[in-house]
Amino acid sequence: MDFNDSQQEAAFRKEARDFLEANAEKRSIISDKPNDKSPQIAVAGAPETVKGGKEAAQEALERAKVWQKKKAEAGFAAILWPKEFGGYGGSPIQQVIYSQEEHDYLVPSGYFEIGIGMLGPTMMVWGKDEDKKRYLPKMITGEEIWCQLFSEPSAGSDLAGIKMKAEKDGDEWVLNGQKVWTSGAHFADYGMIVARSDPSALKHKGLTYFYLDMKTPGIEVRPIKQISGTSNFNEVFFNDVRIPDSQRLGGEGEGWKVALTTLMNERLAVGDPPGLDFDQIFEATKELEVEDGLAIKNSEVRQKMADWYVQSRGLQYTKFRSITALSKGQTPGPELSISKLVTASKMQDVSAYALELMDSSGMVHHDQNPVLKNLFQNGYFFSAAMRIAGGTDEVLRNIIAERVLGLPQDERADKKVPFNELPSGKN
Amino acid sequence: MNFDFSDDQKLLRDQARKFLFDKCDRKSVRTILDDDQLHYHKELWSQISEMGWTGTAIPEEYGGLGLGMLELCVIAEELGRSLAPTPFSSSIYLFAEFIKNYGSEDQKKKFLPLIASGEKIGTFALSETNGTPKPSNVKTEYSSEKINGYKSPVSDGETADYLIIAANSDNKGNRNSLSLYIIDLHQDGVSKTSLETIDPTRPACSIKFENVKAELLGEQGMAWDMTENIFNRAAVLYSFEQVGGAQVSLDEAKKYSMERFAFGRQIGSFQALKHKMADMYVKIELARSNAYYGAWALSTDSNELPVAAAGARVSASDAFNYAAKENIQIHGGVGFTWDYDCHLFYRRSKLLSLNIGSTRQWKENLISNLEKRNIV
Numbered sequence: 001m002d003f004n005d006s007q008q009e010a011a012f013r014k015e016a017r018d019f020l021e022a023n024a025e026k027r028s029i030i031s032d033k034p035n036d037k038s039p040q041i042a043v044a045g046a047p048e049t050v051k052g053g054k055e056a057a058q059e060a061l062e063r064a065k066v067w068q069k070k071k072a073e074a075g076f077a078a079i080l081w082p083k084e085f086g087g088y089g090g091s092p093i094q095q096v097i098y099s100q101e102e103h104d105y106l107v108p109s110g111y112f113e114i115g116i117g118m119l120g121p122t123m124m125v126w127g128k129d130e131d132k133k134r135y136l137p138k139m140i141t142g143e144e145i146w147c148q149l150f151s152e153p154s155a156g157s158d159l160a161g162i163k164m165k166a167e168k169d170g171d172e173w174v175l176n177g178q179k180v181w182t183s184g185a186h187f188a189d190y191g192m193i194v195a196r197s198d199p200s201a202l203k204h205k206g207l208t209y210f211y212l213d214m215k216t217p218g219i220e221v222r223p224i225k226q227i228s229g230t231s232n233f234n235e236v237f238f239n240d241v242r243i244p245d246s247q248r249l250g251g252e253g254e255g256w257k258v259a260l261t262t263l264m265n266e267r268l269a270v271g272d273p274p275g276l277d278f279d280q281i282f283e284a285t286k287e288l289e290v291e292d293g294l295a296i297k298n299s300e301v302r303q304k305m306a307d308w309y310v311q312s313r314g315l316q317y318t319k320f321r322s323i324t325a326l327s328k329g330q331t332p333g334p335e336l337s338i339s340k341l342v343t344a345s346k347m348q349d350v351s352a353y354a355l356e357l358m359d360s361s362g363m364v365h366h367d368q369n370p371v372l373k374n375l376f377q378n379g380y381f382f383s384a385a386m387r388i389a390g391g392t393d394e395v396l397r398n399i400i401a402e403r404v405l406g407l408p409q410d411e412r413a414d415k416k417v418p419f420n421e422l423p424s425g426k427n
Numbered sequence: 428m429n430f431d432f433s434d435d436q437k438l439l440r441d442q443a444r445k446f447l448f449d450k451c452d453r454k455s456v457r458t459i460l461d462d463d464q465l466h467y468h469k470e471l472w473s474q475i476s477e478m479g480w481t482g483t484a485i486p487e488e489y490g491g492l493g494l495g496m497l498e499l500c501v502i503a504e505e506l507g508r509s510l511a512p513t514p515f516s517s518s519i520y521l522f523a524e525f526i527k528n529y530g531s532e533d534q535k536k537k538f539l540p541l542i543a544s545g546e547k548i549g550t551f552a553l554s555e556t557n558g559t560p561k562p563s564n565v566k567t568e569y570s571s572e573k574i575n576g577y578k579s580p581v582s583d584g585e586t587a588d589y590l591i592i593a594a595n596s597d598n599k600g601n602r603n604s605l606s607l608y609i610i611d612l613h614q615d616g617v618s619k620t621s622l623e624t625i626d627p628t629r630p631a632c633s634i635k636f637e638n639v640k641a642e643l644l645g646e647q648g649m650a651w652d653m654t655e656n657i658f659n660r661a662a663v664l665y666s667f668e669q670v671g672g673a674q675v676s677l678d679e680a681k682k683y684s685m686e687r688f689a690f691g692r693q694i695g696s697f698q699a700l701k702h703k704m705a706d707m708y709v710k711i712e713l714a715r716s717n718a719y720y721g722a723w724a725l726s727t728d729s730n731e732l733p734v735a736a737a738g739a740r741v742s743a744s745d746a747f748n749y750a751a752k753e754n755i756q757i758h759g760g761v762g763f764t765w766d767y768d769c770h771l772f773y774r775r776s777k778l779l780s781l782n783i784g785s786t787r788q789w790k791e792n793l794i795s796n797l798e799k800r801n802i803v
Contacts, residue, residue, distance in 0.1 A: 001497065001723045002429050009428075282797070296798070299791070306790030309797070310742040314713030317720045320430040327428050335716075338709045394698070400708055401701035405681055408696040 003320070005097075009327065012094050016101045019074045024067075024105040061187055064108035068142030076102075078116050078140045085124070085136035093326040110232075114183060115139045115146035118265045119192050123211070125261050126249040131211075135190070147188035147214070148262065149179040149236060154424065156181075157395045160204050160256060161414075164238065166195035173197075173210065173248070175218075175241040181389070185221045185234040188214050192262065194255045199420040206419055207255030212243045228381040276379040278312040281305065281350045284376070288357045295357050304353060311346050315339060334404040341396045344386040351379035430719060432501060440501045443480075447509035450474060453768050459512035459628045460771070463621075466585045466630045468512045475511075476545020481519055485527065490540030496660075496726045500718070503664045507671030507779075510771055512628035514548050514583035516668070516782070520661040522549025525591050525607070528660075529645035529653050534609070538589065549589040552578035552634070553654060559788055562602040562651060567594040567636065569608055574641045579633030580622055582782060587612055590634070593650040594641075605650035608641035626774035629782075658783050659736035663721035666736075666743035669779050670715050673743070676750035676772045677707045680757040687759075700757055707750045714739075714746035734800060737793035744780035744789070751776035 005013055071077045072086065079095045081087020088094070120139050123132060138144040155161035164177035175195055185191065191214050198206035214221075218241035223231035250258040282305065285295035295301045318339070322332035354376035355362035365377040387393050401407045414422050432440070451471055459465050475481065484499045485491025492498075499519070506515055523542045526534055526549075541547035553560045555567065555577055567576025578584075578592055589611060596606040610617070616637040624631050645653050681704060684695030694700055721739030724732040751772040755762035762769045780786050 001431070001719075001726060003723075005428065296794075302794040303787065303790050306737075306741055306793045307745075309793060310717055310738050310745070311713060313720065313738055314717045314742055317430070317716035318712055320428060321716060321719065323428050324430045335712045338712050342709060342713070394702070397702040397705035398698065400705040405677075405701075405704055405708060407681065407701050407704065408685065408693050410696055410698060410701075411692060 006327065009093060009097060012090075013097050013101065016076060016098045019071075019076060020101055020105050020107075023070055023074075024102075024107050027104055027106045057187075060108065061111065064111045065142045067108050068112055072141040077112070077142075078120070081116070081120065081124075081136070081140065085120075085132060086140045091326070091329075093323065096323050096326060111145055111184065111187070112139070112142055114148050115144075118262045119146045119148060119211075121265045122192065122249065122258060122262045126209070126258050127211075128246075135211075144189040145184060145187060147182050147185045147191045149182055149185070149191045149193035150259065150262075151181040152178060153180050157392055158414075159259070160207070162194055162196055162207060164193070164195040165199075166197045166208055166210070168197070168245070168252075169242075171245050172242050173208075173245060175210075175238040175243065177238050179236040179238070180224070180233075182221075182234045182236050183232060185214065185236050186223055186231075190214060191236075192249070194259050196419065197252055197255070200418050201253065202416070203414050203419045203422065204256045205253055207259070208252050209249045209255040209258035210243055210247050211249060212241070212247055216241050216243060218242070226381075226385060228378065228385070276347050276350065276375060276383075278305070278308045278350070280375060281308065281354050284354055285357065288354075290357060290359075301357070308346060308350055311342055315342055334400075337396070337400055337404055340386075340390060341393055341400075344383055345393065347379055347386060348383035351376045351383055355380060430723070432497060436497055436501050439498060440505060443502055443505040444508065446474075446478070447505055447511065451509040451511050453510075453771070456510045456512055456628055456771060463627075467514055467583070471511065472513045472545060475513065475515070479543075481515070481523075481545045482543030483519075485523060485539050485543040489527075489535050490543040492543075496663075497722055499664060500667045500722045500725070503667035504671040507668030507775075508675050510628060510672065510775055514550065514586055516661070516665065517550035517583040517587065518542055518548045520664045521551040521657060521783075522589065522591060524657050524660050525551065525644060525653070526609075528657065529607070534642070534644065538609070541588075547588040548583065548586050549591070550581060550583045550587040551591045551657075552581040552584070553593050555579065559785070562605055563600055565593055565595060565605055567592060569594045569596050569606065569641065572640070574608060574610060574636045574639040577633065577635050580624070580631035581634050582629065582631045584612075584619055584632040584634050585621060585630060591644060592641075593654060596647055602651045603648045606647045607644040607650045607653055609644050610636070610639055610641045614640060624778060626771075626778040628771070629775065629778050655733075659732050660725055661783055662736040662740040662789065663718065663725045663732075665779055665783060666714065666718040666721055666739035669743035669747040669776070670711065670718050672772055672775055672779070673707070673711045673714065673747040673750040676747070676754040676769075676776075677704060677711060679768070679772075680704060680707070680750075680754040683758055694757075703753050703757065707746075707753060710742075710746040710749050714742040717742035730800075733796040734793065737789050737796060740789045741786060741793055744776075744786040747772075747776040748780055748786075 068077060075088045076098050078087040079090040079098055080092065081089070083089040116139060120136055123136060135144070139146060150159060152162055152164060154163060164175060164179065167174045175193070177195070179193070182191075190211060192209065192211045194207050194209050196206050197208040200206070218239045220237040220239070222235045222237070224233045224235060225231050226233065282296075285301055285305065288295045290298050290301070292298060315338070318335050322336050325332040365374060391399070398410070402409055451468070455468055455471065459468055479492045480502050482491030483494050483502060484496050485493070487493035506513070519542070523539065526538045526542070530538065538549070542549055553565075556564050558564075567574065567578065574592070574594055576594060581587070581590065584590070589609060591607055591609050593605045594608055595604045597604045616639040618635045619632045622631050622633060681695065684700055684704070685693050687694045717739045721735045723729070724735035729735070755769045755773055758767060758769050761767045
C-alpha cells in the first residue's frame, strides 16, 4: 500500500502542476475573494455565481473562455478525448491527476464540463463524421458552449417521461414544448435534446435525440431564480422550432438509447466539489465562541465534527480505491456511487450546524458578514439544490440498491402501456 | 497510487474466508452462545493457530510467521465476517502487540512464541469502574513487588493465561503514576468471577488481585502512553472485524429481502427497504475506506496512525452498529428471535464498538489528535 505515483504518473502530474502554477491562482481553505459568493461547486455545470448582474456575468464568461483556450492549448481541456478532435488522448488516471491538481487552484468552472464530459462523447458515438469534425474541436477550446436539454416539468427523476413534441415535416422536425433545469442555456451556443416523436409507443421507445443551434427561431430561454437568489438554471421554451433531420443523433425512436450514452458519462463530468467540507467547519470552530468558550473545545461540537471527518476522509479514501483500479488499468468498482449522496447531505448538515454555532449572527447573509465570508450561508442554500441536481438522494439510493446491490426493481405502472395512455395526474 | 491489498494478501483473504466458512459456521458460533461453560471455540482456536494466523504479525525469531500488519488486517476482516468465537483480538491485537512493541528481549522470547503458537492466551485490562477509563479511576496498585486491586471487565479473562494491566506504581494518582504489568493468571491471589456479556461469544470476567506477582512491561510511568498507542494499533484491526461483520449483515438483509414476499412482491423491491440497504452500503464503503487508510498508517508506522486509527474506528463502529440493527428491522418479527442469526451480529456489533473504548471516546480521540497534528 502506498500513495505514490508511477514514474509516468509523476511526470504527468508535474506537467499539470507546472501549467497550473504558471497560469492560475492557488485556492486557500476559506477563500477571501470578494466575489466568492457561492462555495464554488460544480454541480452538473452550475457556474460560479457572479454578483453584479449581466455585465459581470458576461465578463466572467469571457474570463472562462480565455482560461479554457489556454487549458485546451496546453492539452488539459479534454484529456480523455482522442487527439483527432483536439483531445489529449490520455487515460482516466491522467484525468484524475489533472483534476486533483486543478482542485487546488481558483479556476473558472461550470461552463464547459457538460459539453466535454457528456455531450461530446455522445456525438462521438452517434454523430456523423462531418459533425464531429465541425463541432468537437470548438467544444474543447470553449469557443462554443453546449447545454443539455433533457429534464422537463413532468420529467425529472422519471426522465423518460419527456413530453416535448417532435413532429416530422418532410426533411425537418418541429419541436414544441418545454425543458427545465437547463444549466447554462442562457450562454450556450448549442444544445442536445431528447423529444417524444411517437406518443403512441411505449415510454422508452417513442423518443428521438437531436442537437440544435440555441439561436434557432422559436427558442426562448428564461432563467430560474433559485433559493440562493442566483440563477444557474433555465427554463427553455420551444415554439414551432424547426430543425433539419440531419441534426438527429441515432435512429427515430432510439432517443433513450442515445440519452443513456450521455447519462453514462454524467458521473465522470460532475466535478469534485471543493469549498465546504470538514476542513472549513474545523477552521470555523477555532474562531467561533459558544457558551463555554471556543466551539472546538465543546464536546458536542467535537462529536459532530468527528462524524463529518470520517465521512469526508472516507470519501477521499474511497476515491483512492477507485484511482488505484484506474492506475492499474482496471475498471473501478461501484464504490464511488456513494459520492454525491454523502457530499450533498454532509454539506447541508455542516452549513446548518455552522450557522447554529454563529448564533444570531448566523442570520446575516451579507458580504459584510465578518464570519467566514458567508461560506456557510451560501452552502446552506446551495446544498439543498445539490441534494436534487444530477440525481436526487432518493434516485441515487435506488441506483445503489438496484445496480450495486442487485435488489429488485420497484413495481412500475409504465412498462407495458403506450405513453399517451399513462396517467399523468393532469387529465 | 496503490491503495489496495496485494494479490498475495487477497489470496490469504480468500483462503481465510473459505476456511472459516467451513469451520466456523453459525452452528459452531451458537455452541459458545448457548453454553455458559464454554468461553471460546477450542477446536477452531487450535486450527487457526496451527495455520499460523495467531503468529501472522509476530516475527519469525519469536515463533511467528513474520508477515505484516496488512496480513493481520485481512484476517481480522474474515474473523469479523464469521463471528469467530475466539480470544483472537485479546491475545493478538492487544497482548502480543504490547509485548512486541514494549517487551524486553527476555519478555519477547518468553511470551511471543507461546502466543504465536496459540498454546497460551493473553489479554489486557484497563477498566475498573463504569464509564470512560481515566488515570484517576485506576485504583489497582503495585507495591513491594505485588499487585493488589481489581479489573473489570476483562475480555477473555476466563481463558487467558496472561494478563497485562495498568496499575499505580506510586501514590500520585496521575497519568505518570501508572505502569504496565504482566501477570501470570495461574497463581494464588488471582480470583475470577464470570460476567455475562451482551455477546456471550465474546466473554469477559472480573478479576481480583491479592498480593499477586507481576513483572513490569516497558518504562515505568508510561502505561497511559503505551496503552494509547496499542489501542490505536488495535483500533485498526477491530475496524476490519467490524467492516466484515457489517458486510455480512447487509448481505443477509439483502438475501432475506429477496426471499420474503409481502403484498404480493419481494420485500426487497420496496423503496423503504432498498434505501435502508443503500444507506448500509454507504456506511460500509466509507468504513472500508477509512479502515484501509488505518491499515496503511499501521503498516508503515506513520505519524498519521492516531488520526487514521480513530477515523477507522469511528467509521467502522457506525457502519456495523447501523447494519446490524437495520438487518433486524428488515427481517421483521423473525429478526428478534433467538433462532435467526440477526441477533448474533447485533450483539457483536455493540460489543466490538465498546471493547477498546466507546465510539464517543474515539470521536474525542479523533478530534484531539487532529488538533495535535495541526499544532505540529
